Every structure is written in C-alpha cells, then in structure tokens.
Amino acid sequence: MDHASPMTRWLKGLALTLVVIFFMFPILWIVLMSFQTNETILRMPPSVVFTPTLENYQALITGKLVSSAGVLEIQFMRNLMNSVILSVCSVALSLLLGVPAAYAFARHKFRGSEDIAFTLLSFRFAPPLLVLLPLALYFQDLGLANTYIGLIWVYQLICLPLILWIVRGYFEDISPDVEHAYRLAGHSWFSTFRRIALPLAGPGIAAAGLLAFIFAWNNFVFALVLASADKQPVTVGALAFVTASGIQYGQIAAGIVLSIAPTLALALYAQRYLVEGLSLGAVKG
Structure with missing residues (x-):
C-alpha cells in the first residue's frame, strides 16, 4: 500500500518529467532540425516556431544535395543499406560462433578456459588505432580491402566478445540439472544444447544480439579506413x-x-x- 502523500507523489512525478525532458530534448531538437533549412537552423535566437520542410529528407532519398556551390551527389541511402548489410551479417556470424562458444565456456571448465575467455574479451577493448594499420596492410595483401567480407570479418571481432560474455553468464544462470536429466533420457549433447539450453537462454541471446548490433551499427574508424565510398556505412557517409x-x-x-x-x-x-537478458545473464562471468 502506498502511504506517500500527494505532495511526495507530485514531486516524484515532476522530477521524473524533468529527467525525461533533459535526456530526450537533444533527440527532439535533432528531429525538429531535420525539418528546417540551414537558414532557419542558424538564425539567432533559435526558435521552435518554423515552417517545416521535407527538403532534407528528399535530398537524402534522391541522393542530390543542393548547396550554394551547386548540386552535390551523395550516396546516403547506399550507405544506409551498407550499414544494414554489415551489421546484420556480422551479428549473425557472431551469434553463430559465439553462442556455442559461450555454452562451452559455461558448461565445460578446462585448463586455461578463463584465460582464453579473457583474451577474447580483450579484443573488444583494444583501441581501434592499435590494429588499424596492420589490418589495412593485411587486407591489401589478402585482397579484402574495400570488400563486404573484409568489413564483416572486422565487425564480428567487435561483436563476438560481447556476445560471448553476455550469453556465457546467462548459460551459467541456467541449472545444469535440467540438461543432465535430458541427457539421461538418451539425447545427444547437440540435441540438449538445441532444445534445452538455447530456449532457456533466449532472452540473453536476444539482448546480446541487440547490443552487438548497436555497436556494429555505430562503428566508424574501421569502415573509414578499410572501405571506399561504395562500401562505407552511414556513420562514414x-x-x-x-x-x-x-x-x-x-x-x-x-x-x-x-x-x-x-x-x-x-x-x-x-x-x-x-532488460531481462542484462539483469540476469550479464551479472555473472
């Protein structure tokens, strides 16, 4: 039963409203800017009262950016499609490799397993500039420069450690007794993994996949150096x-x-x- 006074509830509501406005205002301002011309945006003092226009979105969709210097050809929609291709493929590959690896690390402890897991995690936190030059040289030698395959391979190195550690913690939260009982019924290890472990770890896998997708989507440095304009994602475009x-x-x-x-x-x-995957699966490991 809530014993809070009306004043307390009103103050809590006001505080929550102010917090939401504080964090959402930049997003709202960006949305408003997208319907304004440069002249309206740069006028002083700024105002939320303006005549909306769709010229900005039209320029992005048609690929023709009109400026004082003339008409400039842009490839924003291609860049947007590149982001979709790179992010989806890299996350799918990372899930394909990372989920079985996470299950193996969670269920089969062996000598050096923690060292290997930590080494994989360290790939995620390595500064991009540290590996950028060697990668660029190797990509030139292997013919992977300016290719989707090369970029997807780099992107999955970003996604894989994140998926591995989040899903591993979630597998560790699942009681192994359920899997043992299923194995005693004569089922194989792969069948146990597919029919028992994967459904129970579904929220954790979904959470890891979503976070990996966001990290892949926001990547900038690797695509800037390793790809030309026709393969670059929207962050570079x-x-x-x-x-x-x-x-x-x-x-x-x-x-x-x-x-x-x-x-x-x-x-x-x-x-x-x-929320469920991060609150349950990522607290262990």
Missing part, C-alpha cells in the same frame, strides 16, 4: 554533408533521424529481452 561551401545541418539532422531509426525500432521491439 555522413561526412559528405560537410562540404566546402559549409555544413548542411538540416541534412545531417535528417541523416541522424534515418540512421537511428533501425536501432531504435529494434530496441523498442526487444526491450523486454534486453
């Missing part, structure tokens, strides 16, 4: 809006809105799995 004639703030804002839409939709769709 946004540099096209910084031209010699000025910075196209309206197009940048519209590009931000379009680029965060896929990850925002995924986060809203899988938020239940994300």
Whole structure:
C-alpha cells in the first residue's frame, strides 16, 4: 500500500518529467532540425516556431544535395543499406560462433578456459588505432580491402566478445540439472544444447544480439579506413554533408533521424529481452 502523500507523489512525478525532458530534448531538437533549412537552423535566437520542410529528407532519398556551390551527389541511402548489410551479417556470424562458444565456456571448465575467455574479451577493448594499420596492410595483401567480407570479418571481432560474455553468464544462470536429466533420457549433447539450453537462454541471446548490433551499427574508424565510398556505412557517409561551401545541418539532422531509426525500432521491439537478458545473464562471468 502506498502511504506517500500527494505532495511526495507530485514531486516524484515532476522530477521524473524533468529527467525525461533533459535526456530526450537533444533527440527532439535533432528531429525538429531535420525539418528546417540551414537558414532557419542558424538564425539567432533559435526558435521552435518554423515552417517545416521535407527538403532534407528528399535530398537524402534522391541522393542530390543542393548547396550554394551547386548540386552535390551523395550516396546516403547506399550507405544506409551498407550499414544494414554489415551489421546484420556480422551479428549473425557472431551469434553463430559465439553462442556455442559461450555454452562451452559455461558448461565445460578446462585448463586455461578463463584465460582464453579473457583474451577474447580483450579484443573488444583494444583501441581501434592499435590494429588499424596492420589490418589495412593485411587486407591489401589478402585482397579484402574495400570488400563486404573484409568489413564483416572486422565487425564480428567487435561483436563476438560481447556476445560471448553476455550469453556465457546467462548459460551459467541456467541449472545444469535440467540438461543432465535430458541427457539421461538418451539425447545427444547437440540435441540438449538445441532444445534445452538455447530456449532457456533466449532472452540473453536476444539482448546480446541487440547490443552487438548497436555497436556494429555505430562503428566508424574501421569502415573509414578499410572501405571506399561504395562500401562505407552511414556513420562514414555522413561526412559528405560537410562540404566546402559549409555544413548542411538540416541534412545531417535528417541523416541522424534515418540512421537511428533501425536501432531504435529494434530496441523498442526487444526491450523486454534486453532488460531481462542484462539483469540476469550479464551479472555473472
């Protein structure tokens, strides 16, 4: 039973409202900017009252950016599709490799297992600039420079450690007695893994996959160096809006809105799995 006074509840509601406004205001301002021209955005003092326009989104979709220097060809929609291809493929490959590896680390303790797991985790925290030059040289020798395969391979090195450690902690939270009972009934290890462990670890796998997708989507440095314009994701493609004639703030804002839409939709769709997976699976290991 809630014994809080009306004043206490009102103050809590006010505090919550202020916190939401504080964190959501930048996003709201970006959305408003995406419907304004550069002249409206740069006017002083700024105002939320303006005549909305769809020119920014039209420029992104058609690939023709109109500026004072003329018409500039941009490839934003191709960059957006590149982000989808790279993120989806790298996360799928990381899940394919990382989930069985996480199960093995959780269920089969062997000498050096913790060292191997920590080494894999260290790949995630290594500074990108530390490995960027060697990767660029190796990619040139192997013919992987400016290819989807090469970028997906690099992206999955970012996603795999995250998936491995989150899903491993979730597998460790599952009682092994259920799996032992299923094995005693004559089922194989793979059947136990597929029919028992995977369904029980579903929320953790979904949470790990979503976080890995966000990290892959936001990657910038590797794609900037290892790929040319036709293979670069949206994070690198946004540099096209910084031209010699000025910075196209309206197009940048519209590009931000379009680029965060896929990850925002995924986060809203899988938020239940994300909260459950992080609260249960990521606290161990």
